[in-house]
Structures are given as structure tokens and as C-alpha cells.
Amino acid sequence: MLTYFARRLLTLIPMVIVISFLIYLGLELTPGDAVSHMVPPDALSMMDEERLQALRESLGLGKPFIVRYWIWITGVMQGEFGYSLAGGVPISKIFLDRLPATLELSFAALLISTVLGSILGTISALTRGSLTDQSLTVVGMLGVSIPEFFFGLVAILVFALNLNWFPVGGRILPGYDSFWDRLPHLVMPAMVLSIMMTAGVMRYARSSMLDALSRDFIRTARSKGMPEWRVNILHGFRVALTPVIVLIGFRLPVLIGGSVIIEQVFQWPGIGKEFVSAVRSQDYPLVMMVALFSVLAVLIASLIVDLLTAIIDPRVRLGE
């Protein structure tokens, strides 16, 4: 198990290197450079070429691309995230401020979609062909096909403005910052963000469960004389769980992408919202760091998924 974990961890390193390189390359290819964003446009036209060149030299922009990448990535590894172009705030401070909110939202959505999706999918599989199954199928299709921001707007209209159950947006009211005070703020964004993933997990859990239930070992389990629910849960669901967890790992980027939009809709003060404004104002150092962090988040999450799969399915423990 430990060797498996270590090996899996080692494969992350080349992936991080390649992806960070691609991110850097992508921004290199965008028009303009740091100087053109640092200096206001009207001042830019006034400055003569020599001073611009000197400014570029002082920022290290004259060095070859690979060298600049190397300086950047070694800096990041040492915790030097650089400064946001807008206001010159250290990016590490922005992360410290905003990351907890995003993690809270994503984690809540992940939890909801995993639990709700697997439970509904299992119910759907066990009542195959019934009215419950069919209506869950319809709900699942709607969940997958309607965009999240639409659900978000409808939820705000219905639950916040009409019914007044939850606040319209935001995360914390000043003076009310315990978890229970924050919870009402979290409910709507987390639910809306989880809808698409819940629907996906549900559909997948259903087919995975049906597959598991058709296997021979289910008949063996029945032949032992155990109650039907135990056959379904202990033997069916447990085996059906592995592919579902793998699917959840694959869908994580969707969740992160979705949180960018949902944070906008609900004015959730997270990294996603920051990311959108950074892209708008061409704040490239910040954009790069957010992109790198999302990649890291997905990679780490997929590592956790792999470990979970190894724990659940003994056949995966190839390292032994």
C-alpha cells in the first residue's frame, strides 16, 4: 500500500512540470507583455522606447523564455507567488483570503453530489423500471443538460427573494462568522454547484449498481441466506462504488470550472470570482497562479481518488 502511494505520488511530479510549462507558454503567447499591463495605456504612448526597454530589462523580460520559466517555477516552489498587477497585492495574500471560501464551497458540493448521487443511483437501480426509477432518470437528464447559472438564478429568485429562506449571496455577515451562522449562505451555492455532478454520479451509480447486481457473486451471496438488503448493500453497492469514485475523480475539473460561475452568481468571495476579474483586467501573474492551483487541486484530488479506489478494491493494490 505504501509503495503504491509513493509510486503514485512520484508520477505527479512530471505532470506538474508539464502543466506548469503549458500555463507559462500559454501566457507567453498572449499579445503584449507585463510592461504593457503595468504601465497605463496613455502613459505607454508617451514613454520612449529606451525607457520601456530598460523597464523590460529590469523585470527580466529580456531573458530567453526557458530561463524566465525556470525563474518563475523555482520561485513558486519556494513560495514566491509574485504580485498581482492590480494594486500590487502579494498573490499569496489573495490566496490566503480567498481559498478557504472556494474550498468550503467545492467540498460541500462534492460531498452533496457524492452522497446524494450514489444514494439516488442505488435506489434507481434497485427499483429498476419503476416510476421512481423513471422519474429519477428524467430529473437526472435535466440536471445534466441545464446550465448551472440558470439553476442559480432560479434558486435565488425562488428561495431567496420569494420564500426568503436563504440569503441572496455572500458568505459571511460581519459579526456572524461561526459555522452555523455561515451555513445558510452555503446551502444554495453548494446545492446549485452540485446539481450537475449529482446527476452524473446518479446515472453512473445506477448503471454501475445494475452491473454489480448482475454478477455471479450476488447469487453466491443470496445462496448464503443473508437478507436482501445486505446482499444489495454489502455485495452490490460495495462493488459498484469503485467506478463511481473514479468518475467523481474525473468530474472534479467540472466542479472547479462550475465554481467559477457559481461564485459569480452568488457573489461568493472565492478564488473563482477573483479569477474572473483577474482575466478581465489581464492580471496575468494572478491568472497563472490560479490556473496552477486548480491543476494542483485536480491532481491531488485524483491522487486521493486513486488511494480510495485502492482501499475499496483490493485488486488495485498492484504495488504489493
Added chain:
Amino acid sequence: MANDVALTVKALKTYIYTNNRCNRALDGVSFEIRQGKTLCIVGESGCGKSVTAASIMQLLPTLSRIEEGEITYHGPDGPVRIDQLPRDGAKMRAIRGKEIAMIFQDPMTALNPVYSIGFQIKEMLKYHTGLGRSDRHSKAIDLLRSMGIPLPKKRVNEYPHLYSGGMRQRAMIAIGMSCNPRILIADEPTTALDVTIQAQIFELMDTLKRDHGTAIMLITHDMGVVAELADDVAVMYMGNIVEAGPVGKVLRNPVHPYTRALLDSIPVLGRGKDQEIKAIPGQTPDPYNRPKGCQFADRCAYRIGACDQMPDEMQVAPDHRVTCWRYEEFAADAAE
């Protein structure tokens, strides 16, 4: 005589429904399983062997049911009509596994890959015995040891994918035998295994039969296995038992043309490569479009006009029955 009967099946009819059509998978099957004896059920694929086993265990697929007939289990507390018990009721579950256990064809798929072998044995003990946790563990180790699995203390915690095919089937048998069932149903237990392993598995089952007095119902299509292991034989064709009796009589003096054809289709050791193997002509009829009379008539070399009617069951001897109009001629022929 009646005391040593472990299970009676009488005129059992099990139908399977698919796409609004009905397959009369079992069309009036009767037999007995005797305590401490092996009954072999032989027949081609699709003749209803496995459906018979599933009917007894009440493990039929959802869209099938026992329409008529009786399955009576003669347990320690008197006879129980299995066919009248609800499929997943507590009574049926108490019988399933404890009184009547079953081992399956393919040990590769019949064991759950995500649980250790020990867990899957202990599961059985948990439901049917009052043993505590540590007692169950040591009992599981004992069972594996008695099945001839090396290093049982280590092996008990291993997962099925680390077991070889033969070992998995031994583990299956360990699960089946864990509660000392009175009847063990084995549905082609060695079809998926090597020939050398086959012999070991059968030897194991024979030992269990002798040591525990377990009645065994062995489903097979291997006549060699029948000759070696069976006390009684029932030959099935298209949901009927066409011939049944003690192994000596049925194999030595087969009366039904189908039994004879089956025996003729086996190559005999020592006759060389060029011996003629008589395959049975034709194919088994479509179960949704059955012939009216004797199901075997279309493929039978001895067909007569009367075969358009389903023959009754005739007694060749008190313990030897056959379903064929011309049984007297064949019986006389066999006696010569």
C-alpha cells in the same frame, strides 16, 4: 426408506418469462436426493439442470416462478415445503446456506472480488451459527485447512484474485460446507477448471459426502464424472427427466434412446484416434416452439407414431424409470 430421503421434488414446473413469452424450463420434474448419496443430473445445455437447482434454492431470476409441483425438504424438524416459502422470507433464508448449500460453476466470478476469502466464509457462519468473532475466524481457518488449502492462516486474509482457480473452488466449497449442510448442490463445479484440478475437487466432495453424510446433487454433463461419483442418475432433456435410476442400471442398461445417444457420443479410451463418435443428430428444439409429444422424437432414431404423444413415466424396475413409449423393447435389448 423414507427416512434417508433428504429432499423430494415432485412434478415440479418452473416457467421463465421473457418478452411476454413463456419458457417452460421445467415441465414436471420429479426426483429424490438421498442422505449421504450423490445424485447426478445430466443433460445438454439448456435442459433445465441449473433451473432445477435454482428452484430448490429459491434463487430463480425475477421473471420466473414455480408454477406447480412440490419441493419438500426433509429437515431435522420435519418436512418443509420449500416451494411455498416466500423467496426472501426468514424461513427460506434459514434453510438457504445452512441446510441446503450451493456451489457454482465458475469460481472466478462466484466470489466477490472486494472481500477476503475469510470474510466470505465468515459471512456464512455469521448468519447461521452463534459463533463469536474470533471463533468464526478460527473456524474459517479450519475449513480452509480441511479443504487442503496450504497456509490457511495466511490465506484466510487474502482476496480471491490471489487464489488460483482450483483454490477458489475449494474456497467456494469451504463456504458451502461451513455450516454442515444436509444437502450440497454443485452446479457444474469443475467446468471452469483444469482436468487435474477437477479430479481433486471431486475427490474432496466425495470425502465430504462420506465424512458428513451430506447429500450431494451434482449437475454435470460429463459422463465420466457420473460413472465415478454418482449413486443415482437423472438424465434431463428439455425440462423433463427422461430416465432416472441407480448409476449402475442407467449407465450399464440405458433404456431411453437419449441416454444411449449421450453414452454413444463419448470417445472411449483405447479405441484409438479413428474411432467413430456418434454425435446426436439435430439440435435441441426451440424452447418457445416445442414439439407436441416426446421432446426428443425429432432427433430419435427409433421414432414411431405414438411419439407424437408425450409418453408417461414407466417403471423399468422399482428404482429405474424412463419416459419412452418403446422402453420395453429397449429394456429387453439392454438385458441381453
